[in-house]
Every structure is written in C-alpha cells, then in structure tokens.
Amino acid sequence: MDAADLDHRTRTRSGCIPPELVVRLLERGHTAVVEEQAGPGEWFCAQAWAGLLAEQGRQTQALEVIAPYAATGWWTAVVEVAELLEGWGRIEEAIETVRARMALGHPDALQHYARLLARHGRAQESSTLLLPHAGDGSLARALVEVTGAAGRDEEAAELLTTRIQAHRCSDFPWCCRGFDTDTAVGLLATIRERQGKPLTRRLVSPTPQPLKPIMTTPRRCRRHLAHRDAAAQGDTPFDRRTPGAAATVLALLPATCDTRRSVRAGAWCRMIHVPDARHVRSRCIRPVPGRC
Structure with missing residues (x-):
C-alpha cells in the first residue's frame, strides 16, 4: 500500500468501497465481507472492522488491522491508531505514536500532538x-x-x-x-x-481615534463594536456631542438620524461592511423619505 494512493482514494472515493456501503454491509450482517476486505487496501472496511474489534475489547486485533496502513506513514491511519489508544487509556502510547509521525514532518502532526498533550x-x-x-x-x-x-x-x-x-x-x-x-x-x-x-477597539489599536480607525479596523472586530454600541445606545436618541460619542460606530450615521428613537440594532452589522464612511446609510425603522 502507498500513502499517496490511499489518500487519493479516500478523498475522491474512487477505486475503493465507499463508507456508505460499508455501513450498509454491517447493518445487514455482512461482517465477514467487511473483515475480508479490510486487508487489501480498503481503508473504510479496515476502519469499520477495527472499530468493531475495539468495541469487543479485542485491542490487539484492532491495532493489527490498522497497522499496515499506519506503516505507510499515512497520516489518517496514524491518527486512527492514536485515537484507539487514547480511547483505551493508553495515553503515553498514543502520544508517542503522534510524536513519531511529527518527527517526520507532517504538517498536521504538531497541532494534533499539542491538543493531545493538553487533553x-x-x-x-x-x-x-x-x-x-x-x-x-x-x-x-x-x-x-x-x-x-x-x-x-x-x-x-x-x-x-x-x-x-x-x-x-x-x-x-x-x-x-x-x-x-x-x-x-x-x-x-x-x-x-x-x-x-470585552473586545474593544483598544484591544486592537493602542491609540484609538474617532471615525477613521473604526472603518479601518478588521471586519470581525467592527461587528463586535457595532453590536456593543447599538446595545449601549438602546432606544435613546443618539447625541454625537456626548463625550466619547465620536469614537462609536453610531457616529458614522448621518446627523439626520440622531433624533430617531427606535433603531434596529441588527442594522449596524450591515453598516460596518461599508469601506468608506461617505457611503454609510441609516437603517431607521421609520425612515424619513429623502433624508434617511
């Protein structure tokens, strides 16, 4: 078996018995067919058969089914072995299995190894x-x-x-x-x-300034700021002369909307995607024609 070939066949579901068929075979009692096909490169059969053996407490046999696949260095099989060992409480063996593969330089090994250690x-x-x-x-x-x-x-x-x-x-x-x-x-x-x-603009920019930094702050942070400012304002009229008001998302709305008492909070999310403050529109529930 070859790791690249195994990876290609499992990703594309080509040249192999697909997992849906394996499940159907097991549901209909054809375990002997799954066991037979688990050996010659049929990964989904091997995975299912090893799982059945593991449920029956036959740990050695389950590892023997996966071992030829893991021996190729194929990352998916290595993870399967590590998860079986971890599930049985053989933590040090699971850690060593992943560490050994990490030493060979697989790109996903370090994060898997780190999460395993943390758990x-x-x-x-x-x-x-x-x-x-x-x-x-x-x-x-x-x-x-x-x-x-x-x-x-x-x-x-x-x-x-x-x-x-x-x-x-x-x-x-x-x-x-x-x-x-x-x-x-x-x-x-x-x-x-x-x-x-709370995630505020100060956590992203050490020197916050009104208006322009809000529009240049990354989009996801602007979403947080928009929800924060809309929730803090509630249904009260917005007064841009209030200290600190210039540094809020609400200050980007036209001045004609300052006296509107009911503003839909979700509207601020639409506003923050606008790249330039000149194109910001108000989203009042009762907009004034020609003004909002």
Whole structure:
C-alpha cells in the first residue's frame, strides 16, 4: 500500500468501497465481507472492522488491522491508531505514536500532538510548542484552545495583537496562507471572552481615534463594536456631542438620524461592511423619505 494512493482514494472515493456501503454491509450482517476486505487496501472496511474489534475489547486485533496502513506513514491511519489508544487509556502510547509521525514532518502532526498533550494534563508543554507558531493559522487556532488550561492566555493574546497591528494582506489568501487579520481578531476575541474582558477597539489599536480607525479596523472586530454600541445606545436618541460619542460606530450615521428613537440594532452589522464612511446609510425603522 502507498500513502499517496490511499489518500487519493479516500478523498475522491474512487477505486475503493465507499463508507456508505460499508455501513450498509454491517447493518445487514455482512461482517465477514467487511473483515475480508479490510486487508487489501480498503481503508473504510479496515476502519469499520477495527472499530468493531475495539468495541469487543479485542485491542490487539484492532491495532493489527490498522497497522499496515499506519506503516505507510499515512497520516489518517496514524491518527486512527492514536485515537484507539487514547480511547483505551493508553495515553503515553498514543502520544508517542503522534510524536513519531511529527518527527517526520507532517504538517498536521504538531497541532494534533499539542491538543493531545493538553487533553491529558500537559497544557504547559503544549503551549510552549505552539507559541512560536502563532503566525500559522491552523497552529494559532490550536494555541488558543490550549493556552486557557495552561494559564498563558495573555502570551497568546500579545502575539495575536502584534500580528493584527503589523500584518497587511496584499493578496489574500495566498499572502498569509489563509490566516488573515479577521481570523486573528476572531481568535483574540475568543481569548478575551474567556478572560471575561470585552473586545474593544483598544484591544486592537493602542491609540484609538474617532471615525477613521473604526472603518479601518478588521471586519470581525467592527461587528463586535457595532453590536456593543447599538446595545449601549438602546432606544435613546443618539447625541454625537456626548463625550466619547465620536469614537462609536453610531457616529458614522448621518446627523439626520440622531433624533430617531427606535433603531434596529441588527442594522449596524450591515453598516460596518461599508469601506468608506461617505457611503454609510441609516437603517431607521421609520425612515424619513429623502433624508434617511
């Protein structure tokens, strides 16, 4: 068996018995057929048969079914072995299985290894492995998941904030491998929510200024700001002369709307996608023709 061939066949469902058919065979009692086909490169049969053996407590036989696939270095089979071992409580063996594959340089191995460590009381070690890779999208997501248990949220937040302030997408998604500023803001928001801190513009920009920074703030953060400002305003009239009002999303609405008492909060979400304040329109429930 060849890892590349196995990966191609399972991804494209070509040249193999599809998982739906395997399920149907098992439902109709044709376990012997599934067992027979589990050997000669039929991954979905092997996976299902190993699962049945694992349920029966036949751990050695279950691993023997998956072993030829894992021996090719195919990542999917390695993960299957690690999950079986973890499910049986053989944690150190599961960790060593993934670590050995990580040493060969598989791109998904580090995040899987780090999550596995974090699930079993080694969050500090997991965070140490991931912190240097905060600029990689998939690894940054894993980092945000594990730093909470390790008590290192602030370190991850500092790295994400630095990226948000410094990174400028020039040719998304190729310029940053899909890890754009909006994604980084979303991960930062996850950390701040876990810490019980509101995500404000100050968490993204150290020197907030009225109007223009709001329009240049990443879209996902603007959504948070829009919901925050609309909820704080409620149904009271908006007065842009109030201290601090100029730094809110509401200040981007035309002055003719300041006296409207009932404003649909969800409308602010539509407004924040507008790239230029000159094109912002009001969304009053009872708009004044020609003015709103």
